[in-house]
Amino acid sequence: MWNSIRERLCSARSASRLSQEAFASRLGVSARSLRDWEKGYDLPALGRLIAWARLLGFRLIVVASEGVLGDPGENVVEGESYEKSELRRLVAPLRIRRRQRSLSQTDMGLLLGVDRVTLASWERASHSPTVENLLAYVGRVRCRLDLEPIEP
Incomplete structure (x- = not known):
């Protein structure tokens, strides 16, 4: 990936x-x-x-077997940096997928080697996971990370 x-x-x-x-x-x-x-x-x-x-x-983008997950305009907050809004857009579908798999933040944190507080901060987009942790999270919810062209 x-x-x-x-x-x-x-x-x-x-x-x-x-x-x-x-x-x-x-x-x-x-x-x-x-x-x-x-x-x-x-x-x-x-x-x-x-x-x-x-x-x-x-x-x-986060991609699952059913296609790209999340809405491109999801979680846009006025005055927020591009990186922060992109982080929000990426973690929203991961949180949903985690919940669909009946995994608590504690359970997912154990799978990723982090505590619940750390996972919660990623899902709120108040802190960024490392790329390694993001890739691991994406894999644990049976998705993949990919690129898509930005619409001009």
Whole structure:
């Protein structure tokens, strides 16, 4: 799942004809960080991943067997940062899927190796999970994380 997202972002950056150095500067990170992400040596913070995708014309989505989950305009709050509203949009369907599977926050936290308070803060979008934890959460509710083009 992560490799597919990483490869699509790398391809999109290459297709944009931006060097790693130029793109890293636009993203506000070092060229070394971007290089490590693109090679799969490291994972960005979730906010950086959301920004990386956005700069290349994508957004992260949660996909289940029945299709994309969540509403693109879901949970938009006036004056909220793009990253925060995207986090809200991503976690809303995960919370619903967790509940559909009759998993409490405590149970899901145990599966992910975090406590209930941490999981609750992710589901409220008051804190961001790491990309690793988001991928694990998505997998535990039998979904996948993917990219979709942003509508112009």
